[in-house]
Amino acid sequence: xxxxxxxxxxxAENTLIEQLxxxxxxxxxxxxxxxxxxxxxxxxxxxxxxxxxxxxIPPLAQAANEASAPALRxxxxxxxxxxxxxxxxxxxxxxxxxxxxxxxxxLSTRDDVLVHLNGxxxxxxxxxxxxxxxxxxxxxxxxxxxxxxxxxxxxxIFVADGASATIIETFSGSDAAHVGNHATYVALGKDAxxxxxxxxxSARAVSHFATNEYHVGEGANLRTLVVHxxxxxxxxxxxxxxxxxxxxxxxxGLNLVSDGQHADITMDALHAVPHTTSQxxxxxxxxxxxxxxxxxxxxxxxxAQKTDAKFMHxxxxxxxEAEILSKPELEIYADDVVCGHGSTCGxxxxxxxxxxxxxxxxxxxxxxxxxxxxLDELVDPIEDExxxxxxxxxxxxWLLGK
Amino acid sequence: xxxxxxIPTLKENIDRATVDSVRSLDVDKxxxxxxxxxxxxxxxxxxxxxxxxFISAKKNEPQWMLDWRLEAYARFLTLSEPTxxxxxxxxxxxxxxxxxxxxxxxxxxxxxxxxxxxxxxxYDKLGIPLREREILAGVERPNVAVDAVMDSVSVVTxxxxxxxxxxxxxxxxxxxxxxxxxxxxxxxxxxxxxxxxYYATLNSAVFTDGSFVYIPKGVRxxxxxxxxxxxxxxxxxxxxxxxxxxxxxSYVSYLExxxxxxxxxxxxxxxxxxxxxxxxxxxxxxxxxxxxxGDKDGKGGIYNFVTKRGDCRGANSKIxxxxxxxxxxxxxxxxxxxxxxDGSRGEFYSIAISNGxxxxxxxxxxxxxxxxxSSRIIAKGIAAGFSDNxxxxxxxxxxxxxxxxxxxxxxxxxxxxxCGAHTVPYIESRxxxxxxxxxxxxxxxxxxxMFYCQQRGLSEEDAVALIVNGFVRDVxxxxxxxxxxxxxxxxxxxxxxxxx
Numbered sequence: 001x002x003x004x005x006x007x008x009x010x011x012a013e014n015t016l017i018e019q020l021x022x023x024x025x026x027x028x029x030x031x032x033x034x035x036x037x038x039x040x041x042x043x044x045x046x047x048x049x050x051x052x053x054x055x056x057i058p059p060l061a062q063a064a065n066e067a068s069a070p071a072l073r074x075x076x077x078x079x080x081x082x083x084x085x086x087x088x089x090x091x092x093x094x095x096x097x098x099x100x101x102x103x104x105x106x107l108s109t110r111d112d113v114l115v116h117l118n119g120x121x122x123x124x125x126x127x128x129x130x131x132x133x134x135x136x137x138x139x140x141x142x143x144x145x146x147x148x149x150x151x152x153x154x155x156x157i158f159v160a161d162g163a164s165a166t167i168i169e170t171f172s173g174s175d176a177a178h179v180g181n182h183a184t185y186v187a188l189g190k191d192a193x194x195x196x197x198x199x200x201x202s203a204r205a206v207s208h209f210a211t212n213e214y215h216v217g218e219g220a221n222l223r224t225l226v227v228h229x230x231x232x233x234x235x236x237x238x239x240x241x242x243x244x245x246x247x248x249x250x251x252x253g254l255n256l257v258s259d260g261q262h263a264d265i266t267m268d269a270l271h272a273v274p275h276t277t278s279q280x281x282x283x284x285x286x287x288x289x290x291x292x293x294x295x296x297x298x299x300x301x302x303x304a305q306k307t308d309a310k311f312m313h314x315x316x317x318x319x320x321e322a323e324i325l326s327k328p329e330l331e332i333y334a335d336d337v338v339c340g341h342g343s344t345c346g347x348x349x350x351x352x353x354x355x356x357x358x359x360x361x362x363x364x365x366x367x368x369x370x371x372x373x374x375l376d377e378l379v380d381p382i383e384d385e386x387x388x389x390x391x392x393x394x395x396x397x398w399l400l401g402k
Numbered sequence: 403x404x405x406x407x408x409i410p411t412l413k414e415n416i417d418r419a420t421v422d423s424v425r426s427l428d429v430d431k432x433x434x435x436x437x438x439x440x441x442x443x444x445x446x447x448x449x450x451x452x453x454x455x456f457i458s459a460k461k462n463e464p465q466w467m468l469d470w471r472l473e474a475y476a477r478f479l480t481l482s483e484p485t486x487x488x489x490x491x492x493x494x495x496x497x498x499x500x501x502x503x504x505x506x507x508x509x510x511x512x513x514x515x516x517x518x519x520x521x522x523x524x525y526d527k528l529g530i531p532l533r534e535r536e537i538l539a540g541v542e543r544p545n546v547a548v549d550a551v552m553d554s555v556s557v558v559t560x561x562x563x564x565x566x567x568x569x570x571x572x573x574x575x576x577x578x579x580x581x582x583x584x585x586x587x588x589x590x591x592x593x594x595x596x597x598x599x600y601y602a603t604l605n606s607a608v609f610t611d612g613s614f615v616y617i618p619k620g621v622r623x624x625x626x627x628x629x630x631x632x633x634x635x636x637x638x639x640x641x642x643x644x645x646x647x648x649x650x651x652s653y654v655s656y657l658e659x660x661x662x663x664x665x666x667x668x669x670x671x672x673x674x675x676x677x678x679x680x681x682x683x684x685x686x687x688x689x690x691x692x693x694x695x696g697d698k699d700g701k702g703g704i705y706n707f708v709t710k711r712g713d714c715r716g717a718n719s720k721i722x723x724x725x726x727x728x729x730x731x732x733x734x735x736x737x738x739x740x741x742x743x744d745g746s747r748g749e750f751y752s753i754a755i756s757n758g759x760x761x762x763x764x765x766x767x768x769x770x771x772x773x774x775x776s777s778r779i780i781a782k783g784i785a786a787g788f789s790d791n792x793x794x795x796x797x798x799x800x801x802x803x804x805x806x807x808x809x810x811x812x813x814x815x816x817x818x819x820x821c822g823a824h825t826v827p828y829i830e831s832r833x834x835x836x837x838x839x840x841x842x843x844x845x846x847x848x849x850x851x852m853f854y855c856q857q858r859g860l861s862e863e864d865a866v867a868l869i870v871n872g873f874v875r876d877v878x879x880x881x882x883x884x885x886x887x888x889x890x891x892x893x894x895x896x897x898x899x900x901x902x
Binding site: 041043046302303305315317318319320321322323324325326327328329330331332333334335336337338339340341342343344345346347 | 486801814816817818819821822823824825826827828829830831832833834835836837838839840841842843844845846
C-alpha cells in the first residue's frame with residue numbers, strides 16, 4: 001500500500017530525461033520522471049543513493065579525438081579498445097578469438113536503472129567469441145576521453161564449450177568529471193573456464209558504474225575480480241547466474257578507498273539448478289574518510305538442491321573516520337543446501353604489527369606488508385604472472401599513493 | 403465455580419496439554435484457540451479521531467494524554483505502510499476493526515473475587531497463575547507477578563503490594579498515566595518516538611493497555627514480572643504499550659506471553675515496548691510469542707507488527723532480549739538496543755519457528771553510540787511447511803563508538819523443500835576501532851543425524867525435536883526457568899507434522 005508521492009527531480013535527473021528523449025528512449029525517460037534515480041529506499045542502492053550522490057550529468061559523449069596514456073600495461077596482452085562508447089580499430093586477434101561488433105547493449109533487460117540507461121545509451125557492443133583455449137591475456141581498454149562526458153559502452157563475451165581464457169578490462173581516461181556506464185555480458189558454455197577481471201583506474205572526478213552479467217553453464221568454472229581503485233564514486237553490480245549442473249563461481253572483489261571516495265560492489269547471485277557451487281569473497285580497505293560498501297545476495301532457487309555457497313566479506317579500517325558497510329544476504333528456497341555468509345570488520349591486528357615493528361620494520365612498511373598479505377588471497381589464484389604483477393602494481397600504487 | 407487455589411501452574415498445565423496434543427495427531431496443534439464468551443464493552447468500529455477520544459475517555463486520561471494521542475493520530479494520517487519486509491498479506495482494513503474491547507465487570511475490581519468468574523476460568527484454562535500463592539503442592543517455587551491484559555484492558559495485576567514494599571511500581575499503563583503522570587511524560591516515547599514508524603504511530607494514537615514497571619535505584623526486583631496478553635473479542639486489534647524503567651544499579655527480569663483464539667479472519671496486534679536502563683542497570687526481557695498462527699492453509703492468524711526497543715541510557719547498563727517466536731501468521735518484530743551509555747551491553751537471543759503458511763520477518767538492531775559498547779546476537783530460524791523465515795538485523799557503530807564490539811551468529815534450518823529461509827543483515831562500521839563479526843549458515847538436518855537418532859529407537863518426529871532443541875540450545879539457556887520447559891515443548895509442537 002505504498003502511496004506514490006510525486007518525486008522531486010534534481011538537475012541530474014532532468015539532464016538524464018532530456019538525454020534519454022534525445023535518443024528516443026521514452027520509456028526509460030518516463031521511468032526516471034516518475035520514480036527518479038534510486039534512493040536508499042531501493043534495497044540494491046541502500047548505501048549508494050544515486051539521487052544524493054549524482055549531482056550532475058555531463059553531455060553525452062562524442063567520438064574521442066585524443067587519448068590518454070594506458071592506465072595499466074600488461075606484458076604480452078592482446079589489446080582492444082573502446083573510447084567514449086565507440087569500438088576502436090585493433091590488431092589481428094590471436095588464434096581462437098573472434099572479435100566483432102553488435103548493435104546496442106549486451107545486457108539482459110532487468111529492473112535496474114543503470115541497466116536501463118546502458119540500454120538507452122550504448123550504441124554498440126564489442127563481441128568476443130573464444131573458441132578454444134586462449135593463452136594470451138586479452139585486455140579491453142575502456143576509456144572516456146576529452147571534456148566531461150556521459151558515456152555508455154558494452155562488451156559481450158562468449159566462451160565456447162571446453163574453451164578457456166583470461167580477460168582483463170580496465171577503465172580509465174581523461175581527468176574530467178565523466179559519468180561512465182559500462183556493461184559486460186559473459187556466457188560460459190559447457191566445461192568452459194574464464195578468469196574475468198575489471199579494474200577501475202578512472203580519475204577521482206569520475207563517477208564509474210559497471211554492470212557485469214554472468215551466465216555459467218554446465219561444469220563451467222568462472223573466476224572474477226572487481227577492483228575499485230580510481231573513481232570518486234564507483235559501483236559495480238555483479239549478476240552471476242549458475243545455470244548448469246556443476247557450475248562454479250569464485251566471484252571476488254576489492255574496494256580500495258581513500259579520503260572522500262565511495263566504492264560499492266553489489267552482487268546478486270542466483271543458483272538456478274541443483275549441484276552448483278560458489279565462493280564469493282570480497283575485501284574492503286578504507287582510509288581517511290573513505291567509504292566502502294559490499295552487498296552480496298545469494299539466492300537459491302526452489303529446486304536447486306545440493307547448492308554449496310559461502311559468501312565472505314572482510315573489511316580493514318586504516319583510519320578512525322573510514323566507513324565500511326556491508327549487507328550479505330541469503331534467500332534460500334531449497335532445503336538440502338549448505339549456504340553461509342560471513343562479514344567481519346576491524347583494523348590491523350595490533351599483535352602482528354607489534355611483532356613486525358619489534359623486528360625493526362618501520363610502522364608504514366609493516367602496515368603495507370600486512371595489507372599485502374590480506375590481499376594475496378584475491379590475487380594469488382590468478383595464474384598469468386604478468387597479469388598478477390600488474391594487479392600487485394595497482395594495489396601498491398594505492399598503498400603508496402596517500 | 404472452580405477452586406482457584408488449585409489452578410495448575412504454567413509449567414504443569416503445559417506439560418499435560420503438550421502430552422495430550424502430541425498424542426492426538428489429528429487435532430489442531432494450537433491449544434489456546436478457545437474463545438471465552440464474556441460480555442464486552444466495545445468502541446464503535448473503525449479508526450477516527452473520535453475513536454482516539456473514546457479510548458482516552460474510557461481510560462479517564464488527563465487532557466495532556468489525549469492531546470498527545472491526537473497529535474500521534476495526525477502524524478499517522480501522513481504515513482504509509484512499510485513494504486520492505488519479506489511478508490505478504492492482503493491489505494489490512496483499519497476501518498473494519500474495533501480499537502477498544504473491555505470485559506464488562508465491576509469498574510475497578512479491588513480483589514479477585516470481584517472479577518468475572520468466566521474471566522478467571524479463562525486464565526485458569528491458559529494456566530496463568532492469578533492467585534498469589536507461595537507454596538504449591540508442597541514445592542516451594544519462586545513467585546511470578548502477573549499483569550493480565552485481555553483485549554484492551556488490564557484485568558488484574560498480582561503481587562503489587564509486595565513489590566511496592568521495595569519501591570517497585572508494577573501496574574497497567576493506564577493506571578500509570580493517572581497516578582504517575584510526571585514519569586510517563588518524561589519517558590513515554592523517549593525510546594520509540596511517536597512517529598518512529600507506521601505501526602508505532604498507530605499504537606501511539608490508539609494504545610489501550612500494557613504494563614508499566616519502575617525499578618528504583620539500587621533495587622533488585624525480588625521476583626519475575628510478567629504480562630500475559632490475550633486477544634479474545636472478534637475483529638479487535640490489540641495495541642499494547644509497555645514501559646519499563648530501571649534506575650541506576652537495579653535489575654529486573656520481565657516475561658511476556660501471548661495467545662489468541664482460533665478464527666478465520668486475521669487480527670492485528672501492534673505493540674510498542676520501551677525499555678530504559680540507567681547506569682549499571684540490567685533489564686532482561688523474555689517473550690514467548692504464541693499468537694494463533696492461522697490454520698494449515700494460512701487462513702486467519704494474528705498479524706504481529708511490533709516495535710520493541712531498549713535504550714541503554716546509563717554507563718555499563720545492559721539490556722537483553724530473548725524471544726521465542728512460534729505463533730502469528732505474520733511476525734514483523736525487531737527488538738533493538740540503543741547502546742548510548744559508555745560500556746553498555748546489548749544482547750539478542752532469538753528462536754523463530756515457522757510452519758504452515760506463517761511468515762516471519764524478525765531480527766534486531768544494535769546501535770552502538772557510546773564508547774566500549776558491546777553487543778551479541780544469536781538468532782536461530784527454523785522454517786518448515788510452506789513458511790518463510792527471515793532474519794533482518796542491523797549492527798552499526800557510530801563515529802564516536804570507539805572500541806565497539808559485535809558478534810552475530812544467525813543460523814537457519816530448513817525442514818522440507820517448500821519453505822524458505824532468508825538472512826538480511828546490515829553491518830555498518832563507521833569507526834576504525836570497531837570490530838564486527840557476522841556469521842550465518844543455512845542447512846538441513848543431515849541424514850546422518852537422523853539415522854543416528856532413529857537407530858537408537860527415537861521416532862522420526864522425536865528425532866527432529868531432539869536435533870532442533872540442540873540447534874537452539876544457545877538461545878534456550880538464556881530463558882528464565884519458567885519458560886524453558888514450555889519452550890522446549892512448543893518447539894516440538896510447532897514442528898510436528900513437518901517431517902518429510
